[in-house]
Amino acid sequence: MPQNGLDPIARNAPTPATAPEQVADGIWRIALPLPFPPRAVNVYLLAGPDGWTLIDCGSGLPDAMAALHTGLAALGLGLSNITNLVLTHGHPDHVAAAKDLAQAMGDTGHIWHYGPGIDALFDRWSVRNPEDFRSWAELQSLAGVGESEIAAGVTSLLRMTQMVRLPPRALVAPLFDGQSITLSGRDWEVLWTPGHASDHICLVAGDILLAGDHLLPDISPNVSLYPEQRANPMGDYLASLDRITALNLADPLVLPGHGAPYHALADRIDALRTGVLRRADRILETVASTPEPATALAVMEQVFGGRFLSPDNRRLALGETLAHLERLHFVGTIDREVVDGIARYRLPGAE
Ligand SMILES: [Zn+2]
Numbered sequence: 558m559p560q561n562g563l564d565p566i567a568r569n570a571p572t573p574a575t576a577p578e579q580v581a582d583g584i585w586r587i588a589l590p591l592p593f594p595p596r597a598v599n600v601y602l603l604a605g606p607d608g609w610t611l612i613d614c615g616s617g618l619p620d621a622m623a624a625l626h627t628g629l630a631a632l633g634l635g636l637s638n639i640t641n642l643v644l645t646h647g648h649p650d651h652v653a654a655a656k657d658l659a660q661a662m663g664d665t666g667h668i669w670h671y672g673p674g675i676d677a678l679f680d681r682w683s684v685r686n687p688e689d690f691r692s693w694a695e696l697q698s699l700a701g702v703g704e705s706e707i708a709a710g711v712t713s714l715l716r717m718t719q720m721v722r723l724p725p726r727a728l729v730a731p732l733f734d735g736q737s738i739t740l741s742g743r744d745w746e747v748l749w750t751p752g753h754a755s756d757h758i759c760l761v762a763g764d765i766l767l768a769g770d771h772l773l774p775d776i777s778p779n780v781s782l783y784p785e786q787r788a789n790p791m792g793d794y795l796a797s798l799d800r801i802t803a804l805n806l807a808d809p810l811v812l813p814g815h816g817a818p819y820h821a822l823a824d825r826i827d828a829l830r831t832g833v834l835r836r837a838d839r840i841l842e843t844v845a846s847t848p849e850p851a852t853a854l855a856v857m858e859q860v861f862g863g864r865f866l867s868p869d870n871r872r873l874a875l876g877e878t879l880a881h882l883e884r885l886h887f888v889g890t891i892d893r894e895v896v897d898g899i900a901r902y903r904l905p906g907a908e
Pocket residue numbers: 558559560598648650651770814815
């Protein structure tokens with residue numbers, strides 16, 4: 558899923574290089590191109606005595622597959638040298654080529670995904686008809702979005718869905734929170750970190766943190782409410798930041814899903830948390846200053862300048878606005894009422 562496409566850094570991201578960059582002992586990063594901001598997604602290769610592990614696999618589009626093959630070839634490898642594929646979360650920029658990997662790995666390969674999220678992964682990416690987006694359309698309608706914009710959104714989401722090629726479900730093995738898994742000779746602990754996606758995991762081994770999209774260096778991950786998400790994704794995201802803080806890792810190397818590897822994790826977590834809470838304040842101010850109870854769409858238009866955004870960015874901005882509004886509703890800071898099929902938010906006690 559595209560990150561917060563509103564960020565100028567994301568729009569100006571350079572075209573990714575396909576040469577693998579060694580980022581740690583036995584670990585390489587390959588940046589693969591994306592057709593949407595932030596324009597590149599990282600996959601990581603872990604070398605090991607019993608085969609290579611790939612963390613995420615890119616969009617599966619022709620340019621991304623070419624970049625993956627080129628990067629592997631630079632290390633003297635092909636897809637068939639990979640014995641494990643780990644998916645950090647089920648968004649298309651991270652999973653869409655999983656079927657290609659499964660075919661190349663054959664019987665000896667394993668594909669790993671957060672266990673409780675496997676059914677939802679297959680449900681989400683097996684849809685092929687506009688009617689399959691009914692729950693998404695209902696959520697948009699509840700937020701105040703008009704019919705024509707919803708219909709255009711369905712068309713766009715269907716196009717995204719067709720990008721994703723998943724392997725047979727039986728080939729995907731579950732990972733669970735707290736589990737230890739040996740990948741390419743190194744023991745990793747699995748940490749469930751919902752927020753950006755309900756099925757998001759990070760992996761930690763010693764002073765290395767495979768962070769997926771939970772902790773990005775230059776942009777804040779988009780945290781949106783959509784039907785497959787848990788009920789309070791923004792609350793989840795903040796709790797998942799706290800969870801990483803509580804690990805008390807001593808200056809780990811963070812390997813993110815987008816952007817360059819980095820240190821100073823504590824500072825980055827502080828910045829991400831501050832960014833979320835500032836935006837929450839802005840959304841609360843907007844609700845408080847609106848004379849009538851406000852729809853999520855109206856709040857989004859004010860906070861994000863929604864009239865000037867592309868359709869894709871409007872959807873991301875609305876999803877994030879909904880995630881904030883629902884968190885504020887969840888903790889009792891604002892009230893929500895549904896009248897004639899549209900949800901409106903206001904301060905408690907406001908007329
Ligand atoms: Zn991503």
